[in-house]
Amino acid sequence: MKTFRDIFIWQKSMSLVTKIYTYTNHFPKEEVFGLTSQIRRCSVSIPSNVAEGFGRESNKEYLRFLNISLGSLFELQTQLEIAKNIQYLNEVKFNEIYEDTREIERMLVSFINKIKNTQ
Template sequence: MKTFRDLMIWQKAMALVTKCYKKTSKFPKEELFALTSQLKRCSVSIPSNIAEGYGRGTNKDYHRFLNIAMGSLFEFQTQIEIAYDLEYINETDLNDIYSDSRELERMLSSFISKIKGTL
């Protein structure tokens, strides 16, 4: 592995960001500075923290940033359910996005455990 870009968790997180931006583009305009913005920020935070932790140079720092990414993922999952409850996305979109986020959650959890084992 040469860079964080080679990590499957980073690639999956980037795909989730793209999906988030596409879905939130259809949210009501009054949500632009509320739920839309919050969803975008927490989705961007996931791959950003994976990348930042990778660049820190120690497994202890990496572990900390991976946990921050996991927190952002949980925030994203909560907010996407709020978007569904408010009928900004339909059930098919919710299931699609939530499925992707759960897959990323499992992968990230496994990776965190591997890193933790090296501390």
């Protein structure tokens, strides 16, 4: 891999961010500083930490940033569930985006384990 842009997890999570921004555009305006902002921030955190970790000196540091990405992903899954429960996301949109997060979750866990096993 030459750059973090070559990492498939980064690519998938960047697509997720775009989808998140599109869907949250339809949330109530009074949520702009609440749930909308929180969902957007943790979605942005996922590819950002993959990229930041890539630029670090060691696998140990890289793992730390990948784990932060995973934590942000779990936070995002929780907030999406809340958005569905209060009917900001319908079932179809929720299922679509939740499946995207589950795919990224599996990829991140696998990547983390691969790096751990090479140490």
